[in-house]
Amino acid sequence: MLKKTAFLFLFFLLSVPSWASFILLPMDETTQKNHLKAYGITYWSLDKQYKVSWLLNYRGGSFLLPDAPEIRKECQIRGVSFELLSDSQANQILDEISSPSQNMETVVLEKAPKIAVYTPKGKQPWDDAVTLVLTYAEIPFTPVYDEEVLADGLLLYDWLHLHHEDFTGQYGKFYGAYRNAPWYIEQKKEAEALAKKLGYSKVSDEKLAVAKKIRDFVIGGGFMFAMCSATDSFDIALAADGVDICEPMFDGDESEANYQAKIKYENSFAFKDYILERNPIIYEFSDIDMTMKRNVLPEKDYFTLMEYSAKWDPIPSMLCQNHTQLVKGFMGQTTSFDSNRIKSSVLVMGENKVNNEARYIHGTKGKGMFTYFGGHDPEDYQHRVGDAPTVLDLHPNSPGYRLILNNVLFPAARKKKLKT
Secondary structure (H helix, E strand, O other), X not given: OHHHHHHHHHHHHHHOOOOOOEEEEOOOOOOOOOHHHHHHHHHXXXXXXXXXXXXXXXXXXXXXXXXXXXXXXXXXXXXXXXXXXXXXXHHHHHHHHHOOOOOOEEEEEOOOOOEEEEOOOOOOHHHOHHHHHHHHHOOOOEEEOHHHHHOOHHHHOOEEEEOOOOOOOOHHHOHHHHOOOHHHHHHHHHHHHHHHHOOOOOHHHHHHHHHHHHHHHHHOOXXXXXXXXXXXXXXXXXXXXXXXXXXXXXXXXXXXXXXXXXXXXXXXXXXXXXXXXXXXOOOOOEOOEOHHHOOOOHHHOEEEEOOOOOOOOHHHHHHOOOOOOEEEOOOOOOOOEEHHHEOOOOEEEEEEHHHOEEEEEEEEEOOEEEEEEOOOOOOOOOOOOOOOOOOHHHOXXXXXXXXXXXXXXXXXXXXXXXXX
16 A cells, blocks of 8 residues: 555656746647737736746747746636746757747747726727727736826836727717717717816817827837727828818818818828828728728638748737738728828738738837737627627637737837848
8 A cells, every 4th residue: 555655656746747947838729728818928927027938930929938836827727728848848949949940039028018008988898909808818907098198197108009099089080970879979078078178179189189199109119009090090180280170060160271282291100192081971081091992802801911030020020920820801990001001111011912901010100119900809890889899708819819919018028120
C-alpha cells in the first residue's frame, strides 16, 4: 500500500507541469477557444506588471507570458486556451521568430494603456462595438464626453476611441428618417443644452472645439481609434473650421454660400478632395463613404488584410494580427472609404479591391497615430436603429473584433519606427 501511494505521488509530480516557465496564448484559428478574451488576459497581465511579448505572425499573433498560478487561473476562469512552455521551448520559438527567413517579430508590451472612450452619458455597451468588446474582454475603460475633453481630460489617457459621433453638428444626418422620433428630438435638445452650458451658441461650434482638442491629443502623442461615422465626420469638422456647413434645421441659420470651395482638406487626418452632401434629407456626410456606391452582395462582402514585414513594419503588422487575412464585411452609416479620397500618406491595411474601397486605414499625426475602421458592428452585417445587441459569446473568435483589440493593445508596445 505504501509503495502504491509513493508511486501515485511520484506520478502526480510528474504529471503536473511544474517545469513550465512561460504561458503561450495561441491565437491561431484551430487552437484558441476565445480570441477576444485572450486580449483581456494579456491586458490583465500587463496591469499586474507581468512582462508580455506579442509574437507577430506566429500562430495568428500569439502572446507569450511568464508562467504564474494566477495567470493560469485567470485563463481557466475566462475560458482562454493556453499552453505551458519550458525555457527551452520558449527559446526555440523565439529563435524561430528571430530568423531573418521568417516574417515574424517579437514585440515587448511594456504597460497596460489607459483607455478612454468618447461616448455620450447613458450609452449602453452594445451601442458601440468598441465598448461592447472591451466589456466582453474585461478590459477597463473610462467614458469621457465633451466636458472632460474640453477640460483637457484626455491628458490622462494613452488611447481614445470615438463613439459613433457626428462632429459636424448635424445630429448624425438622421433628420430625414427620424426628425419626428422622440429619441431624436430629445438628443437634439440635450446636445443644444450641453453646448450652451459649455459656452457655445451652436452645437456645431462646440463639436468643432471638441474635435480640435482630440486632434491636439493625437498630435501630442496619443492614439486615436474611430469607427463608422466618427471617422469622416471628425475629418470633415476639422476641414470645415470657420465654415458654416449646417442647414437651418441643424443650427437655426443658413449654411454658407459655396461652402464646398472653402473646405481645408489639409486639416483632415485621412481624407482629401471629398464633396460634402448638402441635402439634409440624405443620410450621408460626403462621398468619402461607399455605402451608397457599393455593389457587393452580403454573402460576398469580404475585405483583405494587407501583409507587412513584421521585422521592418511592426506597427501595421501589430494592427493586422489575425487568424485569417479575409474578414467578413459589415455596414454602417460610414461603411467604407472611397480609395480615391484617401491621402497618400495614409496606410490602407484592409481593402476590397473589387469595389475600390478601403475598410481599415492608419496614419500618423504629429507624435501620435490614428486608425479608422469602417462599419458599425463586425458581427451585425446591417445594424439598424433599435436592433438587438450583439452577443459576443456567440462570436468569441471574431476576426473583425480582433482588429479593434489589436488597436487597444497597440499603445502598450515598445515602438520601432515605421518604414513603410
